[in-house]
Amino acid sequence: MKLNFGEQSLVKNEPITVYDAANELGLVSRATLCAVVNGTVRALNYELDGDADIRLCTFDDEEGKKVFRHSASHLLAQAMKRLYPDTKLAIGPAIENGFYYDFDSETPFTPEALKAIEDEMKKIVRENLRIERFELPRAEAIAFMREKDEPYKVQLIEELPDDAVISFYRQGEFVDLCAGPHLFSTAALKAVKLTQCTGAYWKGDQKNKMLQRVYGTAFPSKDELKAYLERVEEAKKRDHNKIGRELEYFTTVDTVGQGLPILLPKGARTIQLLQRWVEDTERRRGYLLTKTPLMAKREFFKISGHWDHYLDGMFVIGDPYDEEKECFALRPMTCPFQYQVFLNKKRSYRDLPMRLGETSTLFRNEDSGEMHGLIRVRQFTISEGHLILRPDQLAEEFKGCLQLAKDMLSALGLWEDCYFRFSQWDPNRTDKYEGTAEQWNKAQSVMGELLDELLGKGNYSIGIDEAAFYGPKLDIQMRNVHGKEDTLVTIQIDMLLAKKFGMEYTDSNDERVTPYIIHRTSMGCYERTLALLLEKYAGALPMWMAPEQIRILPIGDEQESYAQSLADRLEDAGMRVTVDARNEKIGYKIRAAQLEKIPYMLVIGEKEMSEGSVAVRSRKTGDIGTMPVDEFFAFAKKQIDEKDLNN
C-alpha cells in the first residue's frame, strides 16, 4: 500500500499506525494531534491498511483544534465522574473556541465547584492516561451503558442506525461512548480552563429535562490560553450593554418593563441621523415612503396568517378569544399594512416594481429570558420595506436589495463582519409553514440561484427550518462581543401573502396576475444596529455618525463668546457641536471629552482667538496642531461627507 504525506510518501506491506508511518518520515512532532486520512479525521494511532492520502494536523488546523478540545471534554467528564459519581453523562462536543459537556446531576455546579473540577482535570493530565478506542456490537454497547447506568448514552445508541459502528473511548477508569477521534493521551491537555456553567435542554428541546452544561476551553500551552482569556476580557469591555449605558446611549428602567430600553439623547441622535440617511438613500433608489398604523384589528392579522402562526409573539389589546368584542394587536411586522398601499387602487404592470419603504416600529412579545441590551428588545424600529414585483423583475430587484444592504452596512463598517445564511423551510414541519411544497421549492430554487450568482457558491450557509412562515430568507448575520449571532438584515421572497390579501395587477395581456413580494430591510433595526456599532467601535462611533462630533473648549472666560460663534458657524454647516464653557482647567475639559469619545476637540485660547485659528485635538491621535478655522472646517466636512470610518 502507498501512503502519501503531501510531498513525501511511503510504501508498506503490513498495516501500520498513522503515527508510526509519519514517524518513519520524520514528520511527527509534539504539536501533531491527529490526521486527515482520505478525507476523514483520524487519531494518530489509527491503523492504515490500504492506500491513503494523509495530512497531519496540529492545533493550527481546524481538525486539530476540534480533536484537542473534544479530548478536553472527555477529560472534564472523567473529572466530573470522579468527584460526582452519580452524575449522568449526556454529550460533550468541541465547539468554536472550546468545548462543553452536558451532565445530569442533582448538585448545581457553582464557580467554586468548577475550580475543584478543573483541579481534578489537571491531576488526570499529569496521570498521562492513554486514550484507547474500542468497538462493541449494538446489543453489547447498550448493555454496557445500562450497566454503567448512563441512560442518555443508552438513548443515543438506540437512536443510531442499525449498521452504525459503535465506538467507545477509554482513558484510565473512564469510558465514554464517542465517535472520536481523540488524542493519544491526556498529557497534551496542559492548558485547560472551565469558563462557565449553565443550563441546557437535553437534545436542545424545551420539552426535555434541563441538564447542566459546563463550558471550557483548552489550548496546547498556558500562554495561548492566557492570551485567549485576555482577548475575551477585552471583547467584553466593548459590550454595548455596558458601554452604551456608560456613555449614555440608553438605559433601562425596572418599572417600564423588560426589553423596553430608554434611548438617551446620544442614542436617539445617532438613530435619528441613521434613519434620515436610510430614508434619503432609499428615496434615491426609487423607494416610496409610507407610514402605516402601529396596530390593527384581530381580523386583519387573521388574514395575514399572523394570528395563527404568531399569536404568542404579539401584544394583544383586549381578549383574543372573545369574538364578540373588538380586539386589537400591536403589529409584529409591517407587511400587511404596507400591502394596503398597493391595494389602494387598481394596479397595472406599469406600476411595478413598486418599492415601499417605511421606518417601522414593531412590537414582539419575546420570552422573558430573550432580551439583551439593545440587541433583542420588545419594541424596535426597523428600516422595513416591501417590493411588489412582476415575476420577471424578481432577480433584478433581489439583487438591488442585496446591493442596498451591502452599501448601507459598508458605510457603517459592519459589512466585513457579516456572514450569510440561506434560511429554508423544513418540509417535515408543514404545520409551521404556509403554502405547498411546489411553491417552496420554486421560491427556494430561485433564491438559491440568485445567491450563487451574487454571493458565490459556498459563501453562505444553509439553515433548515429557519425560514419565515411565508417564504425563504437570506439572513445577513453578525456576532456580538460574546460571540452570539444575530440577524442584522434579512431579505425574503414571499409567494404567498399577496394572494391572501387579494393583491393583483393587470399585465400587458390584460390578465390578472398575482405579484411576487420581497420583504427586506436595508440596514436592519436601528436599536440592534446601534448596539453592534457601539461594539465594533468600542463606543467611539465614526465622526459621521457620532452624536456629538466636535466639542469646543475655551481656555478662559475671554474666549467664550468667540467659541460660541465658532460653534454656531459649524452648526450652520450641519455639524453637531457643543461648547464646554465650564470654569475648569483645559486638562479637565479634555479628559471629560476624551472619556465621552468626542471625535474632535477644538482648544481655543488667546492665540487662536486673535489669529482666527483652532487647536485641534483628535480623540484618537491627540493634539494634531493648530490650523485656520477654514481649514478645520474643510477637514471635518470631508470626513463627514465621505463617511470616513477611520475618524
Added chain:
RNA sequence: GCUGGUGUAGCACAGUCGGUAGUGCAGCUGAUUCGUAAUCAGCAGGUCGUGUGUUCGAGUCACAUCACCAGCUCCA
C-alpha cells in the same frame, strides 16, 4: 419560559457574627482664570430593587416578586 448568577447614592464599589450605612468619581456651592487626560475647599445625596415573614432588632436570614447578566430554548 428554563438553569445559574447579580441587585447598597447618578457611576464603580466597601459594609465582619443580624445591632440602625461608608469610600472614590460624578453633582451642587465657593475660591481659583488656568494651554492638551483629573485645581482646592465645603455641601448635599440612600425606603440597601420591591413585598411579606423570622427576630427585641434585617443591607445582612427565609419566601415571593421585579429588573439586570450569561447560557439554553425561541427569534415572522
